[in-house]
Amino acid sequence: MSTTQSSKPSNPGHAFMRALRQDHVGLSRVMREIDTQAHRLTEDPEGARAILVDAFRYLLRYHHAYHHPREDRLFAHIRARDDELEQTLQKLSHEHESGEQETERLADDLTHASSEDLAGEYGAALVNRINDYLRHTRTHMRHEETVFYSRAERVLTDEDWLAITADDGPDDPITDIRTMRASYPALARSLDDPTSHLGLNRPERSSSNELRLQVLALTDLYGGLMYEAIDLTRTNFRRLKSARGPVSLVRAAGTIYADNLRFAGQCVTRPSRWAVNTGAGLIVGWLKPYMNDQQDRTGEQFGGE
Numbered sequence: 001m002s003t004t005q006s007s008k009p010s011n012p013g014h015a016f017m018r019a020l021r022q023d024h025v026g027l028s029r030v031m032r033e034i035d036t037q038a039h040r041l042t043e044d045p046e047g048a049r050a051i052l053v054d055a056f057r058y059l060l061r062y063h064h065a066y067h068h069p070r071e072d073r074l075f076a077h078i079r080a081r082d083d084e085l086e087q088t089l090q091k092l093s094h095e096h097e098s099g100e101q102e103t104e105r106l107a108d109d110l111t112h113a114s115s116e117d118l119a120g121e122y123g124a125a126l127v128n129r130i131n132d133y134l135r136h137t138r139t140h141m142r143h144e145e146t147v148f149y150s151r152a153e154r155v156l157t158d159e160d161w162l163a164i165t166a167d168d169g170p171d172d173p174i175t176d177i178r179t180m181r182a183s184y185p186a187l188a189r190s191l192d193d194p195t196s197h198l199g200l201n202r203p204e205r206s207s208s209n210e211l212r213l214q215v216l217a218l219t220d221l222y223g224g225l226m227y228e229a230i231d232l233t234r235t236n237f238r239r240l241k242s243a244r245g246p247v248s249l250v251r252a253a254g255t256i257y258a259d260n261l262r263f264a265g266q267c268v269t270r271p272s273r274w275a276v277n278t279g280a281g282l283i284v285g286w287l288k289p290y291m292n293d294q295q296d297r298t299g300e301q302f303g304g305e
């Protein structure tokens with residue numbers, strides 16, 4: 001996590017925990033995409049397979065390779081200092097292992113299945129496994145966040161943080177669209193494509209399914225904003241606390257004002273963007289059958305002449 005290496009923050013524990021929470025925001029986004037693609041796997045096996053395989057590779061190469069080992073190091077140090085969360089932390093670390101094995105199996109099974117298999121019973125069974133996987137991963141993440149916000153990391157010393165943040169590895173590639181395009185082109189296209197929310201480039205989805213996906217998107221969006229709000233509050237509090245004298249207090253107030261303003265802007269633009277996408281997605285979902293009927297009738301007319 002280069003945030004803890006290159007910029008040398010004054011509080012490595014705070015930067016480390018913030019990066020873990022930020023990873024969860026990226027993970028939620030990719031899980032939502034997996035959810036979407038799993039629902040269309042049997043209808044459009046090749047289109048959905050390309051994105052799903054990319055998504056599971058991304059999870060293996062970043063979340064299982066770096067995010068979970070970071071959490072395992074954190075959990076091990078917390079357990080050594082405080083045994084209150086012993087069982088929960090042990091269970092979470094065990095879920096990292098089983099989760100990685102299932103991610104590998106899903107990526108392999110998707111890669112090696114024929115198009116016909118994916119469109120049939122085998123594909124339907126695979127969709128059920130993917131749904132189970134998503135359910136477990138979301139529960140796992142919720143349990144971790146309970147641990148994160150229980151302030152369990154407060155029991156850790158500077159020495160612990162030094163050991164936890166050593167050789168930390170790269171940042172989440174999802175924050176850099178160029179890296180995503182180079183390494184996971186199908187996933188990046190789908191995440192980056194503004195029309196992907198509109199249902200124009202996808203097989204028909206029912207409006208209830210569209211609504212379910214959009215509600216998931218909204219949950220992720222507000223989850224992300226909530227993390228940022230908590231981090232901003234903590235950062236502002238630290239800034240005010242560390243101010244020595246009127247000059248540094250005015251300087252801290254200026255920085256706080258600018259950061260709050262930036263965050264307020266995000267609170268307005270992100271939900272608005274969701275509302276535009278959702279409204280358009282639902283309208284297209286409802287209109288699409290009529291549009292297709294109209295196209296079919298036009299085609300018949302020309303074909304009959």
Ligand SMILES: [Fe+2]
Binds near residue numbers: 092
């Ligand atoms: Fe985890």
Ligand SMILES: [Fe+2]
Binds near residue numbers: 024067071
């Ligand atoms: Fe996690």
